[in-house]
Amino acid sequence: MTVDTVKNAENTPDQEQPYKELGLKDDEYARIKEILGRRPTDAELAMYSVMWSEHCSYKSSKVHLKYFSDTTTDEMRAKMLAGIGENAGVVDIGDGWAITFKAESHNHPSYVEPYQGAATGVGGIVRDILAMGARPLAVMDPLRFGPADAPDTRRVLPGIVAGVGGYGNCLGLPNIGGEVVFDATYAGNPLVNALCVGAMRVEDLHLAHASGTGNKVILFGARTGLDGIGGVSVLASETFDDSAGAGKRKKLPSVQVGDPFTEKVLIECCLELFAQRIVVGIQDLGGAGLACATSELASAGDGGMHVYLDRVPLRATGMTPAEILSSESQERMCAVVRPEDLDAFMAVCRKWDVIATEIGEVTEGDRLVITWHDEVVLDVPPRTVAHEGPVYNRPIERPADQDALQADTPDRLPKPARDELLDLVKTMAASPNLASKRWVTQQYDRYVRGGTVLAQPADSGMIRIDESTHRGVALSTDCNGRYTKLDPYAGAQLALAEAYRNVATTGATPVAVTNCLNFGSPEDPAVMWQFERAVKGLADGCVALGIPVTGGNVSFYNQTGSTAILPTPVVGVLGVIDDVRRRIPTGIGAEAGETLLLLGETRAEFGGSEWAHVVHGHLGGLPPEVDLAREKLLGEVLVAGSRDGMLSAAHDLSDGGLAQALVETCLIGEVGARVFLEGDLFTELFSESTARVLVAVPRTEELRFTDMCTARGLPWRKVGVVDPESDALEIQELGSLPLAELREAWEGTLPALFD
Amino acid sequence: MRVGVITFPGTLDDVDAERAVRYAGGEAVKLWHADHDLKDVDAVIVPGGFSYGDYLRCGAIARFAPVMQEVVDAAKKGMPVLGICNGFQILCEAHLLPGALIRNHKLHFVCRDQWLKVENNATAWTTRYDQGAEILVPLKSGEGGYQADQSTLDELEGEGRVVFRYVGENPNGSRNNIAGITSANGRVVGLMPHPEHAIDALTGPTDDGLGMFLSLVDSVVKA
Numbered sequence: 001m002t003v004d005t006v007k008n009a010e011n012t013p014d015q016e017q018p019y020k021e022l023g024l025k026d027d028e029y030a031r032i033k034e035i036l037g038r039r040p041t042d043a044e045l046a047m048y049s050v051m052w053s054e055h056c057s058y059k060s061s062k063v064h065l066k067y068f069s070d071t072t073t074d075e076m077r078a079k080m081l082a083g084i085g086e087n088a089g090v091v092d093i094g095d096g097w098a099i100t101f102k103a104e105s106h107n108h109p110s111y112v113e114p115y116q117g118a119a120t121g122v123g124g125i126v127r128d129i130l131a132m133g134a135r136p137l138a139v140m141d142p143l144r145f146g147p148a149d150a151p152d153t154r155r156v157l158p159g160i161v162a163g164v165g166g167y168g169n170c171l172g173l174p175n176i177g178g179e180v181v182f183d184a185t186y187a188g189n190p191l192v193n194a195l196c197v198g199a200m201r202v203e204d205l206h207l208a209h210a211s212g213t214g215n216k217v218i219l220f221g222a223r224t225g226l227d228g229i230g231g232v233s234v235l236a237s238e239t240f241d242d243s244a245g246a247g248k249r250k251k252l253p254s255v256q257v258g259d260p261f262t263e264k265v266l267i268e269c270c271l272e273l274f275a276q277r278i279v280v281g282i283q284d285l286g287g288a289g290l291a292c293a294t295s296e297l298a299s300a301g302d303g304g305m306h307v308y309l310d311r312v313p314l315r316a317t318g319m320t321p322a323e324i325l326s327s328e329s330q331e332r333m334c335a336v337v338r339p340e341d342l343d344a345f346m347a348v349c350r351k352w353d354v355i356a357t358e359i360g361e362v363t364e365g366d367r368l369v370i371t372w373h374d375e376v377v378l379d380v381p382p383r384t385v386a387h388e389g390p391v392y393n394r395p396i397e398r399p400a401d402q403d404a405l406q407a408d409t410p411d412r413l414p415k416p417a418r419d420e421l422l423d424l425v426k427t428m429a430a431s432p433n434l435a436s437k438r439w440v441t442q443q444y445d446r447y448v449r450g451g452t453v454l455a456q457p458a459d460s461g462m463i464r465i466d467e468s469t470h471r472g473v474a475l476s477t478d479c480n481g482r483y484t485k486l487d488p489y490a491g492a493q494l495a496l497a498e499a500y501r502n503v504a505t506t507g508a509t510p511v512a513v514t515n516c517l518n519f520g521s522p523e524d525p526a527v528m529w530q531f532e533r534a535v536k537g538l539a540d541g542c543v544a545l546g547i548p549v550t551g552g553n554v555s556f557y558n559q560t561g562s563t564a565i566l567p568t569p570v571v572g573v574l575g576v577i578d579d580v581r582r583r584i585p586t587g588i589g590a591e592a593g594e595t596l597l598l599l600g601e602t603r604a605e606f607g608g609s610e611w612a613h614v615v616h617g618h619l620g621g622l623p624p625e626v627d628l629a630r631e632k633l634l635g636e637v638l639v640a641g642s643r644d645g646m647l648s649a650a651h652d653l654s655d656g657g658l659a660q661a662l663v664e665t666c667l668i669g670e671v672g673a674r675v676f677l678e679g680d681l682f683t684e685l686f687s688e689s690t691a692r693v694l695v696a697v698p699r700t701e702e703l704r705f706t707d708m709c710t711a712r713g714l715p716w717r718k719v720g721v722v723d724p725e726s727d728a729l730e731i732q733e734l735g736s737l738p739l740a741e742l743r744e745a746w747e748g749t750l751p752a753l754f755d
Numbered sequence: 756m757r758v759g760v761i762t763f764p765g766t767l768d769d770v771d772a773e774r775a776v777r778y779a780g781g782e783a784v785k786l787w788h789a790d791h792d793l794k795d796v797d798a799v800i801v802p803g804g805f806s807y808g809d810y811l812r813c814g815a816i817a818r819f820a821p822v823m824q825e826v827v828d829a830a831k832k833g834m835p836v837l838g839i840c841n842g843f844q845i846l847c848e849a850h851l852l853p854g855a856l857i858r859n860h861k862l863h864f865v866c867r868d869q870w871l872k873v874e875n876n877a878t879a880w881t882t883r884y885d886q887g888a889e890i891l892v893p894l895k896s897g898e899g900g901y902q903a904d905q906s907t908l909d910e911l912e913g914e915g916r917v918v919f920r921y922v923g924e925n926p927n928g929s930r931n932n933i934a935g936i937t938s939a940n941g942r943v944v945g946l947m948p949h950p951e952h953a954i955d956a957l958t959g960p961t962d963d964g965l966g967m968f969l970s971l972v973d974s975v976v977k978a
Contacts, residue, residue, distance in 0.1 A: 162863070162864075165864050169805075169864060169895075170765075170767075170805045170808070170809075171767075172767030172768075172804060259808070260805075260808070261764070261765050261805060261807070261809075261810070262808075264764075264765055264767070264805070265764050265765065352764065353764060441866075442863075442865060442866050442867050443863050443864045443865070443866065444864075444866060445864075445866050445895045446866060447771075447866070447893045447895060447949065447952040447958075447959065448767050448768060448771070448952075449767075449770055449771065450770065450771040450774055450951070450952060450954075450958050450959075451958060452958055453957060453958060464957075464958065467774075755861075
């Protein structure tokens with residue numbers, strides 16, 4: 001085969017190149033030529049095109065994401081050991097422990113190939129956490145699908161769930177939470193977000209860089225193949241189809257294929273390498289493969305880098321340099337190692353049967369040079385690839401119909417009569433978004449490693465970090481896309497508020513935030529407006545709560561035709577709990593006599609509510625009011641209640657309001673309750689006012705707890721008692737709902753749809 | 756009391772098995788798949804996971820690991836051996852226990868808290884339980900359906916070698932609701948559910964599983 005070398009590029013300046021097919025614009029191509037002073041080689045074009053893609057370069061979001069760091073104060077930053085720009089954010093949680101966590105999207109691959117798309121989404125985020133020097137400890141998966149009863153959802157959902165489970169289970173990581181949400185806008189574009197959390201000792205933090213001239217660059221893990229090459233196959237067809245004659249170029253699916261066994265072994269191998277302190281820098285290979293890893297390592301270091309691409313172990317024959325650089329074959333890592341540690345490094349890899357190859361070295365100077373059988377095929381300043389990509393300030397415009405949407409309030413919707421309310425509780429509990437997600441979560445291992453203290457359906461997932469001190473962390477991810485559609489600024493804050501509240505509800509103190517921002521096309525000014533507002537809302541919300549955004553991910557182009565998904569800024573909040581034995585469970589009935597208290601205030605707020613969605617198919621008006629000061633106070637009260645053992649159960653109120661919280665807390669605790677409400681019962685039961693939590697307090701602690709609430713100015717109200725003898729949820733003035741009937745409604749929906 | 760816990764490439768629940776041994780007062784000793792060495796242990800646990808990626812067939816490759824030859828020899832001399840989940844599959848492949856585990860009848864991986872009935876409290880691993888007691892431990896597997904030919908099943912049932920049986924709905928299509936079995940001498944036990952995930956109600960559904968590890972410590976001390 002003929003390979004396009006730098007020399008060849010210099011000699012053939014006018015050769016046409018398929019840059020448009022690779023997703024580069026005219027001016028971007030022109031800029032590459034300007035940077036290089038000549039036309040790029042095939043390999044260079046491949047590298048620039050993947051690295052300057054939206055996915056890798058954040059070119060449409062960068063100008064807005066800056067707002068996160070601009071608004072993070074030193075006080076918020078105090079416990080942050082690494083932030084935006086690293087593979088994942090890192091937070092100091094005390095006792096010498098550092099926690100790293102991050103979420104990432106794998107939306108488009110999962111629609112094309114649900115199982116592998118979802119599986120490799122898990123694999124990718126786990127390697128990000130590993131690359132920080134941490135042991136990955138748990139995963140969570142926020143998922144969004146089209147309508148639950150749509151035929152295509154039956155294709156997509158089971159595959160995605162099996163993929164998340166198949167990969168995570170085999171990797172030995174407990175799945176401790178996430179979300180499953182159905183909405184018509186996700187029908188042609190499901191969202192598969194994956195979050196991973198890991199822990200390390202503070203001194204073991206690894207940042208990706210390639211410093212030290214003479215240090216060796218090692219590629220280790222799986223072999224490199226033709227899977228996941230995506231757009232670069234255009235180059236292959238250009239350079240190959242002719243010379244290969246009739247022999248058609250093998251085109252593998254552009255969705256990568258995962259092998260969790262290889263990744264499990266790679267994790268253990270990396271952790272042993274870290275423990276021996278023989279890794280100078282490390283980078284995972286994810287999107288854009290070697291192109292990304294080599295350019296990022298080189299650009300973050302203090303020298304240049306020389307890579308001998310022909311040394312890369314392959315699993316396909318006849319791969320071109322461009323293909324090897326852009327292959328997204330899974331389960332690979334790239335490390336920088338001092339020459340004197342090379343033997344020790346290789347010995348650890350041999351022990352774990354991990355293929356490891358010295359593919360290059362750190363050089364003097366500031367160029368990334370890649371050779372292919374002694375011929376230079378790539379010679380670039382690495383920063384221009386990894387960090388100095390194009391930046392767009394895309395047009396922003398508030399959608400013309402936003403006013404009409406907000407004016408169309410749920411006030412006009414017919415409310416249920418009093419004698420319909422009891423049935424409505426059951427109908428709502430059985431609706432797909434509120435129904436039990438057990439069908440999904442029972443395909444995930446939540447027990448492996450023995451550190452899981454809470455998992456779905458608890459408000460947040462909680463894992464024990466230290467077995468001797470019982471220190472642990474809690475995590476929750478949330479987003480209500482309907483709220484965000486109605487008001488992106490408030491919607492992002494409501495997502496933050498809910499995740500924050502969920503973490504506090506289990507007794508943990510929220511300390512840091514990550515996000516996965518899923519939006520439509522950035523070329524649509526209305527979508528950019530949603531994005532810009534959501535970023536502002538989230539950042540301002542974090543300032544109000546005093547916790548930093550430590551990292552995140554942006555996924556654009558989530559749309560079917562010209563219809564964008566509901567703007568879905570998924571927010572993940574990390575909390576710390578000094579002693580996981582003090583966690584607050586979700587189910588009532590743990591203590592002999594418990595009083596049910598509702599903390600917070602209830603207003604008639606139905607804009608974007610689950611009731612409006614389920615009963616009327618309506619979306620309009622404004623979302624519930626945001627009150628972050630109240631959320632903060634509520635969080636402090638919950639954490640104090642947990643620390644002093646005053647709370648025996650707690651459950652956050654969100655989608656579906658108090659009715660849903662009551663149903664869940666009874667069913668999870670397997671006991672009945674008697675509830676007495678006041679005022680308009682429909683509002684009491686189904687309003688989605690925020691900053692509210694339902695708590696169960698042992699009788700003996702009732703006065704102490706309510707006195708604390710009163711003293712701190714947190715509104716509270718007694719709404720019922722737990723009745724261990726009862727097997728029904730009794731709502732005074734309305735009647736009684738047998739738990740068996742409720743359970744059938746709540747747990748029956750998903751199996752009926754997907755079994 | 757030294758209890759070996761084997762790690763194959765792809766083993767996942769070794770840390771949990773080691774913790775369970777410690778909770779029961781034993782000393783957990785790490786055993787490496789590639790070594791012909793049991794490090795003078797008194798008993799061995801083959802933990803759960805996906806040894807060698809479960810490629811070919813669950814447990815089919817692990818059975819040929821050097822350490823397994825040592826385990827087979829030691830078991831023949833009466834050493835207590837416990838296989839959990841993938842470990843149970845490996846013990847079946849190694850012919851220390853009869854039968855095989857196949858794909859769950861509903862084809863999904865199932866993770867749930869599962870009630871089990873103790874059918875035999877005379878093995879090296881179950882003396883702490885009352886005969887007929889019901890315990891709640893996690894079950895988490897995709898290929899947990901116990902299968903054997905009729906004569907093997909008759910023999911297991913006839914000799915009282917079914918150690919645990921699923922209570923309630925059969926979670927995976929196992930024949931006779933079998934969750935765990937033992938060897939003729941009662942020293943080797945294999946089961947699909949995970950007692951090592953139920954040693955502390957903080958991180959498991961109960962601490963019902965701890966009894967298996969306490970039983971072992973008892974049996975070795977008595978021996």
